[in-house]
Amino acid sequence: MTPQYAADNGLFSLNQILAMIMARKTLVLRTIAAVMLVTLAIVMLLPRTWVAVSDLYIDSRDNDPLANRGFSPGLDESYMQTQIEMIRSQAVAERVIEALGLRQQEQYQKDLRSLGEVRAREKLLETLSRNTQVTSGRGNRVLAVSFSAPSPTQARDITNAIVRAYLEMSQAISSSAARSRTEQYNAQLEQLRTEADQLQDKLTQYQREHGIFNDKESDDLEVKRLEQMTAALLTLQNAQQEAEARNAATQRLLASGVRPDELPNVAQLAAIAALKSSLVDTDRVMGDVRGSLGVNHPRIRGLQQERNDLVGRINRAAKGALDSQQAEVERLKAQQEALQGALETQRSRVLEQKLHYDRIAVYQRQLASVEQIYHAALQKYDGLLMASNINLGNVTVLRAAEAPSTHASPRTISSVVASVPVGAILALCLALLLELRQRRVRCTDDLVRGIGMPLLGRIGAPPLPPKAAKA
Numbered sequence: 001m002t003p004q005y006a007a008d009n010g011l012f013s014l015n016q017i018l019a020m021i022m023a024r025k026t027l028v029l030r031t032i033a034a035v036m037l038v039t040l041a042i043v044m045l046l047p048r049t050w051v052a053v054s055d056l057y058i059d060s061r062d063n064d065p066l067a068n069r070g071f072s073p074g075l076d077e078s079y080m081q082t083q084i085e086m087i088r089s090q091a092v093a094e095r096v097i098e099a100l101g102l103r104q105q106e107q108y109q110k111d112l113r114s115l116g117e118v119r120a121r122e123k124l125l126e127t128l129s130r131n132t133q134v135t136s137g138r139g140n141r142v143l144a145v146s147f148s149a150p151s152p153t154q155a156r157d158i159t160n161a162i163v164r165a166y167l168e169m170s171q172a173i174s175s176s177a178a179r180s181r182t183e184q185y186n187a188q189l190e191q192l193r194t195e196a197d198q199l200q201d202k203l204t205q206y207q208r209e210h211g212i213f214n215d216k217e218s219d220d221l222e223v224k225r226l227e228q229m230t231a232a233l234l235t236l237q238n239a240q241q242e243a244e245a246r247n248a249a250t251q252r253l254l255a256s257g258v259r260p261d262e263l264p265n266v267a268q269l270a271a272i273a274a275l276k277s278s279l280v281d282t283d284r285v286m287g288d289v290r291g292s293l294g295v296n297h298p299r300i301r302g303l304q305q306e307r308n309d310l311v312g313r314i315n316r317a318a319k320g321a322l323d324s325q326q327a328e329v330e331r332l333k334a335q336q337e338a339l340q341g342a343l344e345t346q347r348s349r350v351l352e353q354k355l356h357y358d359r360i361a362v363y364q365r366q367l368a369s370v371e372q373i374y375h376a377a378l379q380k381y382d383g384l385l386m387a388s389n390i391n392l393g394n395v396t397v398l399r400a401a402e403a404p405s406t407h408a409s410p411r412t413i414s415s416v417v418a419s420v421p422v423g424a425i426l427a428l429c430l431a432l433l434l435e436l437r438q439r440r441v442r443c444t445d446d447l448v449r450g451i452g453m454p455l456l457g458r459i460g461a462p463p464l465p466p467k468a469a470k471a
Contacts (some may be wrong), residue, residue: 023440028428031426035420036416038419048150049149052149052159054162055144055398057396059396084134086166090129094125095168096162099165133147146159155401188377189374189377203367236339250322271317
């Protein structure tokens, strides 16, 4: 008994689809073949594109001696992206155009006549930018610069020109930084030299106006002279105090009835002591002869006259000593006043000289500071010149572009292989479309699913197994 198949809710079963395809297999194969032939024809008719590649190694140095800055490893990706954008920049394209004379090409001349200079230039730049590709491997510093052109020699020449233009622009940027920094240092050094010269002129003019030649010995001599005058004034003050004390003691003794010649400081004088000794001798002689001679005796009168003369001399000498003692106080006072005036003058001179030296010291400190800054800037300038003269590029050409031996596009084999699934899909769609326009009974599922009645038997080829039918 023939097995019965239940109706499927789907549109077509797998058996129906396979039956339709097998019925139209000739159409499917022809369609696939036709798509492959058309693809091959199109590939053969398309213009050939050649791609030349040059490899560059970018060394992002940890520090830049010209710009005086450092690079962080975390900025490596952004640095590489910046270099990629530089290679694809308009500045590099302009250099390539000038280097290869691309404005003289026939295509550019046609565009120039039809579009104008500005639009023709933009179109040329756009073509260069579109055909230039720059790729970098992840985690490395190697850039692959490629250019697509209709001929291998043109691809090679433009690729190498792009690399050269990029190298020249990188060097120009580095040289520009060095040049700018050099100009800044030149201006700074010139300003420092001018300031140092002005300070030196001010210092010299100030010394000339005040007659100061920075002689420290002269300064020390004036200070010593001031110290000596201060010491002398102190000595005079002590002497005056002692003289005034002696005068006060003398006046007290005189007031108490002491004769001037009996004053201690007067009696100790050698002249008065000698006169008193002579007076004692005279009194002794008078005492010896007074008993034998009368009062009016010439000798007695002579001795008396001599004694009176000695007494007068003693009185005059005592008075002179007192006057001299009083005059000593006045003399010391006058000397003290004179020395006080000279001391004030010397003190003013020392203070004025100190002010001059302080002002000179200020000029000298300013001059030394400017000279120190100047020498530091000069050393930096020398280092900058040395660093700028040492031309160390950070781009190395690992591989120069060469003329490619095979074109990059179109790819014949890969295109034909890719056309197979496309042709198969198109053939299947066409076969199914034809079957749907005119339905025919291709398998048992067409009857069972079409009329919804059980199948009683089959004439001809054996039916598919139930499992295959269900599938």
